[in-house]
Amino acid sequence: MSKHDTQPNPDNREDNVEKLQHMVQDTIQNIEAAHETMKFASGDEKEQIKEKNKRREESIQAMRTEIKDEYHDQQNQ
Template sequence: MAEYNNRPNPDDRSDNVEKLQSKVFHTIQNMERAEESLAYTDSEEQKQAIEAKNERRRESIDAFRSELKDEAAYQRNNQDNQYK
């Protein structure tokens, strides 16, 4: 039987800022596309669903931006500590 090494992967936060920026960008794109689709939607039910989803997207964007600030601060602090 093979012996397994149960060590967790190291915490690599080096690209979190870029990943979060990408998520914000793509979420905004999805919101804009959904808004455009409203013009072609006849069903009131579908319109409400799109509007509700976009509201959840706005909340996600706020959360992404908050996390983005935290990650940027972490990276700044980490860089400052490297040069001490």
Template sequence: MAKPDNRQDNVEKLQTMKKQTEHNIEAAEEALEYTDSNVQRQAIKAKNERRENSIHGFDEEISDEMNARTNGFKE
């Protein structure tokens, strides 16, 4: 039997994932300073671009979950 969907802490989980992604962006930016490889620089920049997209997705999901929380998790 499947467990019921428990959305009570989704906002907090999403906020934690967003902060970790922001931290990863900062760490990657710092790493750019120490690499001379154009291949690595391009890879880091591409990955950070994907991370930025993820952050926007987290923001949307957080908003959706906050709305769901306000509306009593109704679907």
């Protein structure tokens, strides 16, 4: 079978909200673990951890927005 014979998987969005919620929870756990790590980190490491956690928090906001959008799309189908 050549690469031109393959069919893409159908777009199944039924569990997107659940997957996104799980991703948010994992990211929150990563932030909490990073806070614990900061207790033993040097000044530069602490700054890197703070920056990474800031990006994680931004990602959480984006995922929550996407959760709302996905939920509304599911309700309107």
